[in-house]
Amino acid sequence: MKLYTQLKDTIEKNLPDLAGAVFDFQPSPENQPGDFGLACFRFAKQLKTAPPKAAEMIAALEFPAIVEKVEQAGPYVNFTLDRSAFATSLVDNVMSEGGKFGSLNRGAGTPVLLEHTSINPNASPHIGRARNGLIGDSLARLLKFEGYDVDVHYYVNDMGKQIGLLALQTEGKGELSFDNVLEEYVAANERAKNDPAFEQKGFELLMKMEQGDPEVKKTFGGIVDICLAGQLEVLARLGLGYDRFDRESSFLSDPRMDEVMAMLKEKDALFTDEDGRTVVDLQKIGWKREEGRYIVLMRANGSSMYMYRDIAYTLEKIERAEGHNYIVLGEDHKMYFEQLALIVSALGKKPPEAIFYNYILLSEGKMSTRQGTVVLLSDFLDEVTSRAREKVTEQWPDMPAEEQAEIARMIGIGAVRFTILSVKPNKNVIFDWDEALSFTGDSGPYIQYSCTRIASILRKYTGSDSVEDIPRPEGAVTVTHDAEWSLLTRLALLELDVQTALDQPNIALLATSALDIARRFSAFYNACPVLNADSEDVKKSRIAICMAVRQALINLLGILGIEAPERM
């Protein structure tokens, strides 16, 4: 924030001993005077004095006019700002930046690549799979918000054993429909468990696929297309989209791998095991542990294994990615990815930056598509949307049904996306139906609700039916209430939140920011009448504040992939 820089400059100019020191500015706690403070522990030594003395020295300096008062409190210095001056410049800033408020445009057009979702083509995705896609999709939105040119990739694992089993299971049953895939998939796995011959046949099909048998390739392709199309339709309901689909089968053999094999051979990391398979000994290229030391690249018959194709694919992505190269992966892929990254690094290339997330668990235990014990994303969305529909119908009985449905759709998406995104990725989430279906408190709809309240005020203020393109009231923004101040200082932090969220990266942090702003807005809304304000000046200031808050929330919700309806 520019304000901090100004203060820092003032301090360094007057106390040259502190050149290069780190200043920890932070909001003042409730019980302390001032708007924010500076802790003086860290640099007191540089002034050859105790922290309270250092604070005293700093408090005695002359600061720019926006600082109204400076006082020392033990080892802290507390600054009080000219609230109206600060508010005016902040609101001006928000309104002039509009949809870009909060962005520093660090990307400046740099191309980046991001792979996410990449679900195995089988049944309708469950909510655990959605976690991958939502984290990836929101990261893509965040990167775009920061000005990066994002290319979203989806890796289609179109040659797993499961597809072979599905092919056998549905043989002669005519066209497979996506609605029965889960059923057939569970049945096929059950059958494979009890019938070794059946499983063996599936395996043989896979072998043929690996060797490029055209007939099998066609069968597999047909099944994969049906599964993928069905899965993408569900994902699209949540707002997930992709720029490019890369099929595993197109990396069956790949010229890029010549270089990899040569490198491994040169490091003496390649050998043939007793089954005739081509194996890498990762310890030869720097693997530290015994676990995961060996990885198979090719079968005895010369066909490639999953890791082989994945290395080829990763190399292709590296060629395409000019800036960052991200991948979102479940926690079960941690060691696998470490192995992959090591091989890529040994080639002298930079592996993708992986973002791991932990599983969503049900209170009864874990979800398994194979066993059919899942909460399907589509069911969850249906349920949430139908509950939202009830509320909308109750609130707006005369609204056209189509419009009601559209609003309910936005709320449903808001609820689902927020529920999953608001938890840090490296934590297991316990999924609870009641909690996930709740629209009160910490939820997406709560934030959307704040936006509709603002929209409602603005409609009444302008007398117009739409709230787009309203000019901000002229003049300075005066701050007359603590609730206004608490809201505005929070808005000013948004820029920092966006940067932190991107650097970590951590989308959940932005969900919290949005919630925090919405909560402060609600407090403001309750304490400060806008349209019925005491004076015209206060009314105009509060309208301006409302507009700034709405813009900030819309920007944050946009990153989370949530729309803000004007009515709900």
Place this chain on the structure above:
RNA sequence: GGGCAAUUAGCUCAGCUGGAUAGAGCGUUGGCCUCCGGAGCCAAAGGCCGCGCGUUCGAAUCGCGCAUUGCCCA
């Protein structure tokens, strides 16, 4: 057996690179619409921040050990 991650209020989770009295929501208890949308607001109760050592002016935050849970490897 080994590796990675997690552990904060009854439950579900925040707490950003160590800083002033650890915060929300749900649930519980009590208030708030003659006033901009009650999907809301205000207040109360509720904490050995898993346990133990260590690092330092200062630890929920960093390090080590242990316990528990999730995931992975042979």
